[in-house]
Amino acid sequence: MLPTVRRSSRIRPPRRSLVSSFVGASGTGATGGADNANVVDYDKSWAILSSAIKQIQNKNVSNLSYEQLYRKAYVLVLRKFGAKLYENVSELIKNHLLQRREILLKENSGLESPEDFLKAILLEWTEHLQSMKFISDVLMYLNRVYVKEHKRLLIYDLGIQLFKENVVKYNDDEVGKKLIDISISEITKSRSGQVITTKMYISKVVNMLELLEESVHINDGHSSSGENFYLKHFEPQFIAYSVNFFRQLCHKYIADASLLGTTYLHEINDFIKEEETRLSTFLPMSTFPKIIDLMNNILIKDKIDDIMCLPEEQQGLSFWMGQPCEDLFQDENIATTATKSYHSEELVILYELVGRIDPERDLLKKRLKELVVKEGLAIPVAIKEQLDSSSSGKKTSTSSAPFALSMISKILKYQQNLSLVLKECFANDFGLEQGVTIAMRDFINNASNKNKKQIGQDKANVTIPSSAELLSIYMDHYIKSFTKSNSSKVGATTTSKDSDLSVDEFMERSISFLRYIKDKDAFEAHYAAHFAKRFLNAKANGASIEIGSGKVDVEELILSKLGEEMGSSSLEKVLKMNRDIKSSRDMTVDWKKHNNTNGLQGNIELELKICNVADWPKSLSKDYTKFSSENFTWPSQLRSTLNDFEEYWLTGKKNDNKSLYWSPRFGSIDLRITYPSKLYEINLSPYAGIIMLLFAPQSSNDDGSPVSAFEEMRELKYEEIRELTKIPEADLKRQLQSIAVAPRSRLLIKTPMGKEVNEGDVFKLNSNFKAPSMKVKILTVSATSSGSTGPLSSKNGGGRKKTAQEEELEEVNANISESRNFEINAAIVRIMKSRQTLDHNELISELIRQLTNRFLPSTIQIKRQIEDLIQKEYLKRDDENRSLYHYVA
Incomplete structure (x- = not known):
């Protein structure tokens, strides 16, 4: 074996005496014979060196002398034979490689196993590199002097190039093509799920091909790498094969008529994970991202949208997200508890796969938003059907409290389900969360428009109220319920009468739903209308609940919470109404003190509710002048007390600039009536109470004592009641139906008995009236039940006559529109005052903001208000540019 020498070691030339003696021994005597001596010296030296190189290539180096061989190469370079030596070494290595190539192909021509061929070529490559290392050490001085000066390849690098040219690329890349075909074939088998035994050999072949540089540049004696055999030949073919394989794999699932999205999702996800492991094992990092991009584009980008859009039976996104509408109605006792009906494993895979092609996941966001809107719009339909079926075929109004309660509870439960999906499957992705929020806001605010034809198709007039109105109905129901529950045990977790919902939970849900409503002003208008009705129809001026150590007014608490969410300036009208309520309470206390002081205390007690008409909804206060003495007749039993209060109202002239009107449309009357069975305290509407007072005894006994009403038993015809009270006919019929027709509240007997109240009907007290408790509350029948919606109205072109509720809703919507016009005008003036001159598009953008x-x-609407302000001379158009506005100071 030749001793190995590190390339970094310093090469020291032999002493001159050794060189001289070596040259002299070759037969050189005089100077003139130097050329002849050099030729003889090279041939002998090359014979020794070539013989040594062959022995190194044949792995027989035990008898070689490294020092002798090095000296011979050193002297040849020193005597200017470097070029010849370099060429001879190159030719020798080339011939050896060509011989080895023939032997390699001959020995492996009959082998069917690709593993054996790869093993043989890798063995040849390893032995060639080892021999080149030894040869390079022997010719180290050739590298340092000749190669560096003439910018040739180092001997070791030359050996690699010769291996490429004479083994791999020789004869039109015969060996190279075979290596590529075998490697790609083995990788394809692995992709198809087959177990291969060539993993280690493929990665080594790839490493070998990377070292075979296609173009080499020499700089300061060092070679610089260009494009290698792997990049030029192997990678393009492998990418082409990969494209075909990915397409075939994709077609394999898509062509299946019974394709299930879940199957595709799992198969592709498993393949991608295996492919990433496979690529990291076989291929260099330069190829890895290219194949990954191809795979992502073909398997995911081109198909994932189609998979997500598959119908539910084929298991697309709608299937993975579960059955929201069905789930929402599974447990009515848990109104907003999230249920896990979705397929979390598939959703997690989907999230990861989409993220591979789009880090922002815009496609998933888009499809999820569409699904949420679609499912959200189906919720009202399902609620309507459920309520109709539970009410024995009777149609449920979408403006009723049951519909509003169910609607909001189900929507909030659906929102919790979506939040659970975002948390467990989508890693709380902020972008997806925003998309879901936008989708929730879209279907919540557009449900009333898009479901007109879905709900009540048999009746064109049945529509879903706006989200603002639904929330107001929802809150109105619970506030009333909390107020009724005030008489029971209350505390920090005070609950409503109709459910286990506490005040805090109620407010949390209300605020959560409020955040989805776009038109906050519409909610304020509806809330103000319900707020006014609660106050005007309530028996008392207010109710409070115990929280902690003190009492808090329910309305005050809710207003404070709404103020925190929306800003107190947004609730200005409701706050003014609330000030009237407080003033009414103080007025009631003062009035009672005045009665006690002046001995005016009688059988009638007033619970005063005094409202400033300008601050209260027009839908409730528009007809207040109709109840003057000319248009309405108050009973004599009440007239005296009302006159007394009117005098007190002007006492001290503190209210002499305010007109006082009495309205029997709102509030209630408590009557104490002694029936033959027992004494009842009956609470009923003012209209109904006024009708009942008509049946009070009008005569007395001989001793002056009053005659019992049941002894007198007055009978009054419908026409007489109408004339005595002057109650509007529609309201009169409703009230008579409430106290003479409704089975459980027949204070009067109607002759003839029937549902409808007609001309000529006779009414008298019902001496057989009985109720389970002493305190009785008489409810007024709805306008629909009373039949007021039936007749046709000539005023609206022969259409259905509007109910009082519909007229009130129209008034609220009209107020909303009018209020918006004022707000738009104020905003335009505010903007123009600060800018003075502004372009039309810029004004609209700033206004919307x-x-x-x-x-x-x-x-x-904006254009209409701009024209209005121009007419009012707040703005003017530019004389030359008509889209430019100027503020008129």
């Missing part, structure tokens, strides 16, 4: 937290104004 300022108003978006309140509502989203339409372009038509």
